[in-house]
Amino acid sequence: MNNKKGFTTTILHSDRLLQPEFGALHQPIHTAVTWGYEDVNGLIEVFQNKTKGYSYSRQGNPTVAALEHKITQMEDGLSSVAFSTGMAAITSTILALLKKDDHIIASSYLFGNSRSIMQTLIEIGIQISFVDATSIENIKKAYKSNTRMVFVETIANPVTQIARLDEIGNYCTEHNLIYVVDNTMASPYLFKAIKVNASLIINSLTKYIGGHGNALGGSVTDTGLYNWVNFPNIASVLREQIPTDLLGITQIRKRGLRDGGGTLSPEAAHSISVGAETLALRLERTCSNALILAQFLEQHTWIKKVNYPGLASHPQHKIASELFRGYGGLLSFELTDKIDSLTFLNRLKVVIKSSNLGDTRSLAIPVAKTIFHELGAQQRKEMGIDDSLIRLSVGIEDIQDLLEDFTQALS
């Protein structure tokens, strides 16, 4: 297939077109840890980046490579590296590219663990400013001469704020900053971060891309838009061996996988690849269910507030409509004091009390007492997290069953 096909067609035929053995339609699960060579020169050439090939599975494996290729296709990117988790992808990307005294501007509404790894990075000498990224002015104010990277998420969890993705992209291009977009919450089906000039796109494959809550994984995709030639932190040995457009992603693979060891297993890569085949179908259903539930909850007298980008009341509804194909599967809501949030949660029978998101099943969690518990009351208040806030990751159940579940739990 030479001419570009649609999103789902491309993913379904991706393995086949890499021509695995016997005309297999799936890339097999290669469990080998190491690869042998008849001629030792073959091994040497792989080590010296002179030919493509495999040496040791920590830094590359054909099953994982087939998944990386699919992610690259989904994001319209240049090249991707898969990791054991989304957090491994984020940590490895930052550690591979930045040095002590480099400065990052990060959204203040980050996924909880992304926020806490950044606190750790501050302790080892990376400077990080957290700003409200829904306005470009805050990014401009935080800029310093040692700023190297801007890090944002597409739809923030749990309050669903949407960063000013397009204007930040233009600003990063003008100032030669690495623009990292964590696209986990929108997924490449709903949003192409390359359109807003992202340099690197992070995905937690555990969430929508894998989709079934049965495998952990993460990835980073280089869109090819950032010019690595003048980036000062690229190792000189790579500059001698690697084409200039692949300098960034190669340094991430070497430092993150070969040295850091955050490697995705081939079994998990296979599960995620199979899940990815139905990403578009699942998201169509999830987005439709989420909008119906958000509208239902918004008009209910016992609900104080609903956060969902698909509602006209959402502060970034307009930009979400411009940039995204759908409004995603995550919503959150606050309850009035007529009903206790924990009692309410325990009355739900179809919706499961669980901390994951992007699963085929609907999952709900009281965020202040769980994910954001360690932050303390003051920081929760700053992040707009009310004590009664419930996060709901909407699944693909039949909408009637979800509506009935919420109706009975709120009665």
Ligand SMILES: *Cc1c(COP(=O)(O)O)cnc(C)c1O
């Ligand atoms: C879950 C999540 C991560 C971390 O992914 P894991 O695969 O759980 O490590 C990172 N960013 C966002 C936005 C997430 O939702």
